[in-house]
Amino acid sequence: MKNLLPITYVVLLLMACGTEKRSEIDFTEWGNYWFQGKAEISSFDLVQYRYGEAREGEGVLIFVTEDFSRKKHVKLDDPEKAGRDKISVLKMNQTRDFVTGIYPYHMMLSAFTPTKEKSYGLKFTASSQEWCGQTYTQVNKKNESSYQGKLYSYFEAEGDASFTVNGIMEDDLWNLIRINPSEIPLGSVKILPSLLYQRLSHKEFEAEDAFIKLSKLSESRSIMELNYSSGFRSLEITFEHEFPFPILEWKETQTKSNGDKEITHAKRKAVKIIDYWKRNKLEDEFLRDELKLRF
Template sequence: MKHLFGYMGKSNLILFFYVLILSSCHRPERDNLDFTEWGNYWFQGKAEISSFDLVQYRYGEAREGEAVLIFVTEDFSRKKQVKLDEPEKAGRDKVSVLKMNQTRDFVTGIYPYHMMLSAFTPTKEKSTGLKFTASSQEWCGQTFTQLNKNGEASYQGKLFSYFEKEGDDVFTVKGIMEDDLWNLIRINPSEIPLGNVKMLPSLFFQRLSHRGFVPESAFIKVDKISENRSRLELNYSSGFRSLEVVFEHDFPFPILEWKEIQTNAHGEKEITQAKRKAIKIIDYWKRNKLEDEFLREELNLKF
């Protein structure tokens, strides 16, 4: 190598290292995106908010409630995996992500549940989600779970819980995150991994079932079910859980409804489902005054 550098000369050596750095920093992009069409919708400085009538199965009974899906793009830090305060100064640490916030609110008897899940998935770069978080608050206490990507197919997780058996825990997971599927639908359904996969069930499911963070064998398929609708189906091979998400067949692939089926210890089916009731494109973070509360009525929000 020393003789090679000597033969190349100073100017060629500089060029050699420049090309080497560029090639090492290159990250593959998603193949099936119309970046112009995609950017016109997702980079307009607003979020997409959808409200849903929710039927959440809990403690052996179906509970009526409300769910909200919020999709918005953000500038994210690769290293810290948080939203950047000054993206213009971040350089190559900046990565564009699609963020999904999903909230669920429902009542069990006298006390309410407030749950929230967030997923952060690169938009243009061909990559699985970088970060996933979930929290649950109810009158017994609260829990928080966070998983950060720390390798090609590996996540470092932390769980903070008021339950003694769970306590504060640190764990590692290898595989695909079920909660990533929601963002992949919105980016482009062609990005969804089809067929047999190793997948970690949703963090919401983990919280309500108190199962360990262990990836399971599963099968994914996507079918067109009408002229303008498609459906993602996810079935775990153990038979304990399945997920169906119905979305519009054409860009920007908005989500219309979903269904989760769990099989309890007695072999009974517990069905959670949600159907969209309203959708709005808005810069909601600027609409925080009393005079803006009418916007909740436009979204048919009750909780």
């Protein structure tokens, strides 16, 4: 029993020390922007490829910080009582709305990435609603190198399925840009393609070999390029070079087996910093006009 006491102290000491913090980030400047109790909302003109044709639509990116539960991977109701279970995350909600023929698509992606702790995203969800039915995917971080996921689908071939992914998440890259582009893993990576891409392609949830690079386009703009080794998919995200690294546009290219390319593209049209969750009255609808929202 005497030997157990020092071990207990060591465990508690390690817990108190916490995990490695992100470096190369001025968290005073960072906090002044992201911890002001508001969200950043950006609207985008969207061209989304579906069923082999380009569809005009609208995209929205919502970035906001939240107090998150390490254990449950949900937003905390009472952060002050959570103790070490509380972790600060940057949440991205991405929505895409477009029409295919007579019926509409409503798609949403969420990503939750620790702000100060040097870690990849903790949780990712994606949903898709259209007149045929709806699907929901959730992926949770298991350890430093793997994720566990579940898919709930109205398609018989997919059904309710569970899967494990060894690697990182493409959908994490959006948050890492906003935290600081220096946090993006460069070079060769093992990465799971976006959950929205998985939904539209119905491909298996498997990490693939890819290559990531960052480049400066001009004095004010930079670009992150993700190219999959298969040659069938790439992602480009263009953002402002200086903090807070706002995203200006993105492009997804899917190369078909016959060499034809389907390019989904989104370009920012408006941005607003606002506590949108408090703006739910009829009199607040003018804010949609300021964001140039159509859907």
